[in-house]
Every structure is written in C-alpha cells, then in structure tokens.
Amino acid sequence: MFKLWRTHLIDVGFETIADFFYKLAEVADRLREDGEELLFSYGPERLPERIEVPKRGTVRVKLGFPVFQKGGVCMDVTNAEQAGIAEDAGAVSVMVLDKLPYDVRKAGGVARMASVKKIQEVMEVTTIPVMAKVRIGHYMEAVVLQEIGVDMIDESEVLTPADEERHINKWLFEVPFVNGARNLGEALRRIYEGAAMIRTKGEAGTGNVAEAVKHMRSIAKDVLAVSRMPPEDRMKVARELGVPVQLVDLVARLKRLPVVNFAAGGIATPADAALMMWLGADGVFVGSGIFKSQDPMNRAEAIVLATSMWYDPETVLEAQSMISEEKSMMGIDIRKLKPEELLQVRGV
Amino acid sequence: MAITIGILAYQGGISEHEYLVKKACSELGIECRTRWVTKKEHLEGIDAIILPGGESTTIAKLASRFGVLEELRDRIAKGLPAFGTCAGAILMAKEVVDRKTKKVLENPLGVMDISIVRNYYGRQRQSFEIHLEIPAIGPKPFRAIFIRAPAITRVGEGVETLARLDGVVVVARQGRMLATTFHPELTEDTRIHRFFIERVAKLV
Numbered sequence: 001m002f003k004l005w006r007t008h009l010i011d012v013g014f015e016t017i018a019d020f021f022y023k024l025a026e027v028a029d030r031l032r033e034d035g036e037e038l039l040f041s042y043g044p045e046r047l048p049e050r051i052e053v054p055k056r057g058t059v060r061v062k063l064g065f066p067v068f069q070k071g072g073v074c075m076d077v078t079n080a081e082q083a084g085i086a087e088d089a090g091a092v093s094v095m096v097l098d099k100l101p102y103d104v105r106k107a108g109g110v111a112r113m114a115s116v117k118k119i120q121e122v123m124e125v126t127t128i129p130v131m132a133k134v135r136i137g138h139y140m141e142a143v144v145l146q147e148i149g150v151d152m153i154d155e156s157e158v159l160t161p162a163d164e165e166r167h168i169n170k171w172l173f174e175v176p177f178v179n180g181a182r183n184l185g186e187a188l189r190r191i192y193e194g195a196a197m198i199r200t201k202g203e204a205g206t207g208n209v210a211e212a213v214k215h216m217r218s219i220a221k222d223v224l225a226v227s228r229m230p231p232e233d234r235m236k237v238a239r240e241l242g243v244p245v246q247l248v249d250l251v252a253r254l255k256r257l258p259v260v261n262f263a264a265g266g267i268a269t270p271a272d273a274a275l276m277m278w279l280g281a282d283g284v285f286v287g288s289g290i291f292k293s294q295d296p297m298n299r300a301e302a303i304v305l306a307t308s309m310w311y312d313p314e315t316v317l318e319a320q321s322m323i324s325e326e327k328s329m330m331g332i333d334i335r336k337l338k339p340e341e342l343l344q345v346r347g348v
Numbered sequence: 349m350a351i352t353i354g355i356l357a358y359q360g361g362i363s364e365h366e367y368l369v370k371k372a373c374s375e376l377g378i379e380c381r382t383r384w385v386t387k388k389e390h391l392e393g394i395d396a397i398i399l400p401g402g403e404s405t406t407i408a409k410l411a412s413r414f415g416v417l418e419e420l421r422d423r424i425a426k427g428l429p430a431f432g433t434c435a436g437a438i439l440m441a442k443e444v445v446d447r448k449t450k451k452v453l454e455n456p457l458g459v460m461d462i463s464i465v466r467n468y469y470g471r472q473r474q475s476f477e478i479h480l481e482i483p484a485i486g487p488k489p490f491r492a493i494f495i496r497a498p499a500i501t502r503v504g505e506g507v508e509t510l511a512r513l514d515g516v517v518v519v520a521r522q523g524r525m526l527a528t529t530f531h532p533e534l535t536e537d538t539r540i541h542r543f544f545i546e547r548v549a550k551l552v
Contacts, residue, residue, distance in 0.1 A: 013367045015536040050489065054476035061475045064495050064534050068401045068435070071359035090409040092359060092402070127446040127466060128403055129496065151472035151496070174473050308358045308410055309386060 001311040007256035057174030066197040066260035076287040089300035093129040101205030102288035136347040137163025157346035170194030184222035185241035201344040202265015207331035227252040270306030270319035277310035294327035350379040354394035357384035358410040360402020364533040372541035396429040399436025429524040437527035461504030468499035485539040492530040
C-alpha cells in the first residue's frame with residue numbers, strides 16, 4: 001500500500017532543503033550589510049566554510065532532529081510514570097503537560113506551560129526525547145524551556161495564546177520547534193518563522209480525528225495544486241499566503257512540506273494513526289487518546305505498531321485487535337462545540 | 349550484477365538513506381535496488397543491511413516483535429554486511445547504556461564488539477555539526493551531523509577505529525560491519541556510503 005499522494009523527497013534529499021534556508025538567509029545578509037540591523041532577521045546564522053569547533057543549533061541539526069522521529073509516535077504524558085509507560089510501549093518521544101488537552105478543555109481558564117519541576121522529573125527518567133508546549137508568541141516561556149533543555153518546543157494552540165497576532169521568531173533558538181497548522185498557508189508561515197517540524201492542529205482533546213483528517217487533506221490538496229501551477233500562479237499563491245515565492249517553489253518541487261509533518265489532534269485508536277499516515281503524515285502525536293482511555297498500556301503499544309507499519313493491513317489488524325472500543329476515550333462531537341471552544345483557530 | 353540493499357524500515361531516517369544509497373550507487377556505476385525490511389521474509393536475498401537512525405528503543409522493540417532481530421543477528425554473524433548510523437550503531441553494539449539514566453538497552457543485536465553510551469553528548473540542544481577527519485575515505489573532511497548522538501567508548505579486538513572526535517570513537521569497522529555515531533544520510537557526501545557499498549559489491 002502506498003501513501004495517498006506520492007512525494008519527491010527521495011529524489012531531492014535532505015541537504016537541498018537545509019541549504020535552501022541558508023540561501024534565503026544569504027539574500028537577507030547582503031541587504032543587512034548596509035546598516036538596517038532590525039530588518040530581514042528571519043533566517044539562520046551563516047556558517048564558516050569549515051566547522052572546526054562543534055556548532056550547535058544549525059539548520060541541519062534542527063531540521064535533522066524530527067527526521068529521526070519519522071514513523072513514530074510522540075505521546076502526551078503528565079508525569080514520570082506515564083512517561084515510563086510511553087517509553088516501554090515504543091514511543092519515539094514524550095510531550096510533558098500539566099493537564100491532558102481533554103482536561104484543559106474541561107478546566108477552562110488560562111492554560112500555560114507545564115511546571116518546570118514536572119518537566120525535569122520526566123527528563124530524569126526517560127532516555128527518549130522530551131518535548132513541552134509554550135503559549136503561542138510567548139518568547140520567554142520558550143527561553144525557559146530551552147534552558148531546562150527539552151529536546152523540542154511545541155508552540156501550541158492547546159495553551160492560551162500570549163500574543164494574538166504574532167508567533168515566536170524561532171530562528172533565535174538552538175532548540176527546534178514544532179508548530180500546528182490547518183492549511184498550507186499556516187504551515188509555510190511557521191516554517192518561514194523557523195519551525196523545524198509541522199503537525200496538523202486537528203481539534204485537540206476531542207478524541208475525534210475528523211479535524212486532523214480535514215487539515216491533512218487540505219495541506220495535501222494545496223501542495224498538489226501548487227506543484228501543477230505555472231510560476232505566475234505560484235507568485236500569486238505566495239502573496240496570498242504571505243511567504244516568499246521560493247518557499248512555494250520548494251514545496252512544488254518536493255510535492256510535500258519541506259519539513260517533517262506529523263498528524264495531531266483527536267487520534268485515539270491504532271486505525272486513526274494508520275489513517276493519518278496513509279493521508280501523508282510522517283508520524284503522529286497522541287494527546288488525550290492514550291491516557292484518557294481505559295487501556296493506556298496496550299493502546300500505546302498498538303498505536304506505535306500501527307503507525308510504523310500502517311501500509312500492512314495484517315499488522316494494522318493486529319494493532320487494532322490489541323484495544324477494545326469500549327475502552328476508547330469517549331470523544332466529543334466537534335459540531336457540538338461552541339466557536340469559542342475551538343482550539344484550532346488560535347494562531348493563524 | 350545488481351545488488352540489493354535492505355534498510356531496516358520501522359522508524360527514522362529511512363528515505364534519507366535510500367536517497368544516499370541510490371546516489372552512491374550511481375556514482376560508483378553499480379546497479380542497485382533498495383528494499384524496506386520489516387519482516388523476516390524481507391531479509392531473503394539482500395546483499396547488505398542498513399540500520400538507520402531513529403529511536404533505538406522503538407526500533408529494537410518492533411524488530412524483536414517481528415522476529416527480525418534474531419534473524420538479522422544470525423545473518424550478520426554469518427557475514428551479511430551491515431552499516432548502522434546512530435541508533436543503528438546502538439543496535440549493533442555488544443553493550444549499550446544510557447549516559448544519564450544508566451538504563452541498559454535490553455535486546456540490541458550485539459553483533460559488534462563495541463560499547464556504546466547513548467545520548468553521550470547530552471540532549472538535542474547539545475547536538476552539533478562539525479567537519480571530521482576520516483582518513484579511510486580521503487583527505488577532504490567529512491561534514492558530520494551529530495543528533496542526540498551516542499559514542500563508542502570501547503572497541504574490542506578486531507575492531508578498527510576509522511575516526512575519533514575528542515577522544516571517543518565515532519566511526520568503527522569490524523569485518524563487514526560499519527558503524528557511525530553521526531548521520532551521513534543528512535548530507536550530499538556519499539563517501540561513507542560508497543566505502544560500504546564498494547565492499548558489498550565485491551562480495552557479490
């Protein structure tokens with residue numbers, strides 16, 4: 001079984017993508033030499049011809065990290081014990097939260113980054129990467145997480161946005177970022193701001209995969225459309241999306257997003273995870289789906305299996321048999337949510 | 349004659365290796381195919397195996413579930429050439445321990461007489477790139493990308509050290525097995541892949 005859409009990643013290679021961002025920054029550097037310091041600051045720092053001392057936080061290092069998460073599952077956890085279950089089940093990373101998205105939704109109020117102590121506790125006991133969330137636009141929460149030493153920062157719509165109009169300039173950090181997106185425009189704007197990885201937003205904490213499907217399909221449809229457009233139309237698209245036309249051209253060449261793209265928001269069963277992989281995801285984030293179910297241990301293992309081997313019906317069946325539907329989280333019908341209860345509309 | 353290179357394909361940088369294998373083979377003028385290996389039967393008829401980077405705990409768990417780990421251990425012991433990068437090197441090592449938690453990885457292949465410390469340099473923030481001297485592949489330094497990389501802290505008898513960085517071994521070879529703790533598949537530089545594939549082609 002193949003993905004619903006074929007991409008050209010394998011004909012282009014990682015280096016072309018990493019190099020692309022340096023080329024973009026080079027143009028900005030030329031312009032900056034004339035004095036205006038504050039303009040054109042989106043982009044990586046230029047590297048020497050030969051790197052003699054270890055150089056951290058470079059584009060290759062930041063875009064490379066999510067490459068090794070591909071085909072895997074990142075699980076939301078709220079304590080060290082859950083992190084242990086996730087690691088034993090075969091998760092490729094864990095996302096530390098104070099409350100699972102489902103509980104964030106129920107609790108209301110302002111949702112902020114998790115407690116430092118909690119994040120450190122999880123980091124103490126796990127050997128796999130640890131991620132944590134910051135509020136959209138909250139530069140300082142991100143600084144704090146970088147200091148703690150988390151492996152990746154999720155600038156997430158699940159938390160209450162701190163800046164309602166801007167996102168963090170992620171080029172300023174050594175630690176890579178993942179951002180949510182509902183469509184090609186959101187994804188490319190986040191990549192231009194320096195995100196090293198994209199995930200669909202879906203509708204977190206609902207146990208309903210419908211929104212994630214909608215977002216993944218929307219991105220795929222637009223990627224396919226730009227890959228068939230003449231340059232004049234790509235220019236028009238770039239203008240409408242508010243990103244450089246070169247970035248749109250790169251997407252057209254690759255026939256996919258230039259960074260690793262996971263699915264998130266509402267994944268609750270192994271079949272959900274396999275569905276998202278078929279639709280073009282490189283891996284999945286599972287939030288409330290595991291630890292809000294009645295069978296977290298089996299379910300975690302089953303979702304790992306179905307994500308890795310989504311193209312093999314026999315294995316997906318085996319994974320799906322490891323869980324029982326009565327133990328799945330209840331789930332919420334998204335049409336019953338009030339417009340102000342939707343998380344996905346935060347940060348466009 | 350065409351060679352077939354298997355890539356252990358549960359998780360991680362699989363397509364990146366596939367890209368570089370194809371590039372290396374076309375540079376060498378060798379006809380080659382790649383095959384994703386996730387089940388025992390996929391090991392039939394391959395001339396070499398690549399163990400890509402990813403999370404070693406995840407890959408080991410899945411490979412052992414499908415019985416690939418045991419089968420692969422046998423075949424490598426009987427002379428199947430193997431090339432592991434990062435997590436792949438971890439799987440091949442005889443002893444594996446995590447730097448911070450001191451957790452021992454339970455079921456690696458254990459085919460290569462080296463000891464590995466996982467997350468040796470620390471977490472993602474301590475990941476880095478650097479130009480590395482690897483005399484075996486030529487005088488031009490190799491751009492090595494280390495991501496949450498392990499380190500080879502002990503090499504046994506019969507293991508040849510091909511490169512070091514600050515005292516620890518980063519490229520090692522034992523017979524037909526090659527291990528790097530960094531990711532050559534994230535570059536356009538095919539020299540390490542060519543080094544491996546050239547030797548595979550000679551065996552076929």
